[in-house]
Amino acid sequence: MDPLADEAPSTPIEYEPISVKDVLVEMKDTAELLIDLAYSAVLHRNEDLAREVLRLESxxxxxxxxxxxxxxxxxxxxDxxxxxxxxxxxxxxxxxxxxxAGDIAKVVLEDIGLPEAMRAALPEAVETxxxxxxxxxxxxxxxxxxDINLESETGVRIIALRRGDEWILNPGPQTAVEAADVAFMRGPDAGIEEVCETMTGSPHEPPVAATPDLADLERAVDAIxxxxxxxxxxVDLAYxxxxxxxxxxxxxxxxxxVEVDALESRFEAWALRAAADAPDPVRLRGLIHLSKATEIISDAAVDITEGVFREIDVHPVVQMAVEESDEIITRLEVEPGSQLDGQSIVDGMPDTESTMSIIAIRRPEDGWLLVGDADASLQAGDVLIAKGTRTSASAFEDLARA
Structure with missing residues (x-):
């Protein structure tokens, strides 16, 4: 089957008087959704998700x-x-x-080669x-x-809607769900089953997970x-x-x-070693494609930051985007003896009065800790990446100082 069969035909693109700021914001949101859908398509071997990636790529x-x-x-x-x-x-x-992201999706659509038991090896904490x-x-x-209040009642979030050729990215509380919308949802398996049945009128039937036939497949999926x-x-930090x-x-x-490059190198080494014992080594070819595509994404993120490193003044169009942003991302280091030193984190929030949400921690001896992956306590020397309002960011910085 042609993986592009569902794609709309190419159409001429004419100049429209559109805000550069709006284009940048839309490209950022689209890029983030592309990464999410592409990897999910591989991990769940889901051709429907892979085709949506190609739609988004177009x-x-x-x-x-x-x-x-x-x-x-x-x-x-x-100037x-x-x-x-x-x-x-x-x-x-x-x-x-x-x-x-399109190349990752084609690993599924063109059957380049993936282990059959990818889904069975997914960590329990990974949402569907x-x-x-x-x-x-x-x-x-x-x-x-x-009105639907899905997240509170089921833990399921609608992360995007496609209405014909129109995409609604990051839908908000007042976004309405319409009949025939294509909904993209993330959440725990139990909640997904309930929501899908209500949404479609048919019982949700998750794919049957095959028995792993490769040693250490769980470790490889963890790496993915x-x-x-x-x-x-x-990508989020680059923007x-x-x-x-x-x-x-x-x-x-x-x-x-740098960390993605090192992870890619270790992942390729695992794939080559696993091929020696695999019943069908060709089934691992897609994993090599996946690691290469990941490196391209991280390299592109670095390219986005080039103007910052070259100390080129930010153009007013970018400043306009900043002024309209309700949330900011900040980076700070926890100083010894500060209020954050030793504080525990639950669901990304430190045990303080701060309303900043911690996205990630870079710890000198451990590398990157993604808060969604593990519970942690903050330590002196931790570099925190956090998201919140400008006011809360200023107060959060004070908490990190001794």
Whole structure:
């Protein structure tokens, strides 16, 4: 079957007077969803998710072209050209991330080769991501997400909706779910089963997980999940480093890229050793493709930060995006004897009055700890990546100081 069969035919792209800021935000959101869907398609061997990745990749191609056109129209003098050059780099890097996600999806669609028992080897803590179509008579149709209240009642989150060719990324409480929408949901298996049945009118039938036929497959799948999480974090920090002109965040993107490279090298070594004992070594070929695509994503994240490292003044169009941002990402180091030193973390929140949510910790002796992967207590010397409002970020920084 042609994996592109469901794709809309190519159409000419004409210049539209669209905000560069809006294009950048849309490309960022699209890139993050692409990474999530692509890896989930591989881990669950899900062809429907893989086809949605190709749809999103096509969308990103159009966004990239519109971004290029808008940037060309915005450059009126040499100073504009200098300030906009890094923005063009962001646009190009986002397209590279999109292409890499498409390559990951094609591992599934073109049957390049994957172990049969990928899903069986998933860690229990990893949530399931599914794609379902909203039935005409679904109890969810015509209601807002706030009214449905899925996350509170089931633990399931709708992370995106596709309505025909229109994508609704990061839907908010007032977003309505309509009949025939394609919903992308993430959550625990028990909650997913309940929500899918209500949404589609049919019982949810998860794929039957095959028995692992490779030694240490669980460790390999753990590595894939870790690479996915690190790649998502790198892209998020890269955009934030540009939006907030932060050398510290840009530096952490480089640290992440180094760790992804090391992880990719170890992952390839495992795949080659496993091939010696595998009943069908060709079934491991897709894992090599996966590790290469992961490296491309982390390299593209570094490319996004180039303007920050070259100390090129942020163009006003980027400043506009910052001003409209309710949340910021900040980087800080925990000082010995500070209020954060020794504090425990539960669900990403430290045991303090702060409302900042910790995304990740870089610990000198352990490398990166993604808060979603493990409970932890903060230590002096930890470098924290946290998200919250500007006011809470300032107060959080005070807590990290002795």
């Amino acid at each position: 969308r990103m191609d159009r966004l990239e072209m519109r971004g290029r056109m808008s940037l060309m129209m915005a450059a009126r003098n040499p 504009d050209a200098e300030q906009l050059a890094p923005v063009l780099g962001i646009v190009v890097a986002a397209d590279q991330i999109s292409d890499a 991501l599914v794609r379902e179509v909203v039935a005409d008579d679904s109890a969810y149709a015509g209601r807002t997400l706030e 999940v870790h690479m996915k999480n690190l790649s998502e974090l790198a 934030s480093s540009v939006l907030f002109d932060s050398d510290g965040l840009a530096e952490e993107v480089q640290n992440l890229e």
